[in-house]
Amino acid sequence: MTTTVPKAAPDSFDRRSLHERIAADLRDGIMSGELPPGGRLPSTAQLTSRFDASNATVQKALQLLKDEHLVVGRAGAAVTVREHRQRTVRPAASLAPAATGETHRWLGEAARHGTHARSVILDVAESRPPADVRAALGLSADGMALLRSQLLLIDDEPAELVASYYPLSIARGTPMTDRRKIKGGTPVLLAELGYPPRLSVDRVSARIPTHEQYEALRLTSSLPVLRTLRVVYTDLERPIEATVMVKAGHLYEVQYEFPPE
Structure with missing residues (x-):
């Protein structure tokens, strides 16, 4: 036939x-x-x-x-x-708070693959988030949140641009407002403040990079980037964090693991 x-x-x-x-x-x-x-x-x-x-x-x-x-x-x-160019990212590996004395889970995951990883804080300020972040956090059109943005590097090359937003009712008066790294990462601090992460929801899309993303990630063409909007919820399904993570689409793949239903 x-x-x-x-x-x-x-x-x-x-x-x-x-x-x-x-x-x-x-x-x-x-x-x-x-x-x-x-x-x-x-x-x-x-x-x-x-x-x-x-x-x-x-x-x-x-x-x-x-x-x-x-x-x-x-x-x-x-x-x-090139060696170590195309990398697999396992989002679930970085969700849980780091144990006492451990480095941030993202950095530890990179080290597991034999690479050197570090983060650089770009900004910490009260800011008006993008519309999808405002919706995720339940903010009004002119609502504000605490922004903590950073650039993650692997072997001194930009790997991911991260912008995390937190409700001001949670963030104000805490170390989150300081322009310095939080030991163990914000999941540890949120848990200590009484907001333990219970559920994370990722929305992944492919997009043409913005000017800011293009420059921060040192891109050389308009190949799509992978944009992940991760919303973290605590008890009673209250959103406590919304993070936008952007990485070069031609260098990374995302791996999710889950049992069959």
Whole structure:
């Protein structure tokens, strides 16, 4: 039996330039593991044949991947996939408060993979959150919250831009308002204040980076970023934290684990 493939509409063809399409195929191979860290990319001759492209077009595609920090190489040498570039993030691993004496769960999770992680505080101030954060925290259109924003780095390269918002009724008069790191992270402090985290809900979307995100994460193209809105609830389903986390979409994948129902 022959299956007929529906004909594509005239406006549905891939309108990207050839070098962008070549880079997209190679990028997918890197992210899927088909082209593993430290492994060589196909040679220029192989790529020109595979994509029916000129040498200049292939080199332009490879330069895109170099600019995105996915591959390394120089003229006349083999181009290889960078080590530790594509990372898997397990959101559940960073949810629970850190035990006494432990580092923040996010930093500990990064160290588990043999990388050095650190965070830099960017701002601590009362601020008007984005609309979806206001809705999550039950704030009015002109409602304010305490903002704690930071940049997370892995091996001194920007990994994630984080903006956490807290109801002022909870945050005022606490160490959350200080421009310094909180030992063990805010989950520990919230629990000590009588607001133990009971439930976290993540909403993940892919978006084109804003100017702020582009610069903070040192992006080199308009590839989508992964934006996660995480809302944390305490007893009686009261929202106590809403965090917007943004990371480069071509460098990270998100892994969730749950038992079958």
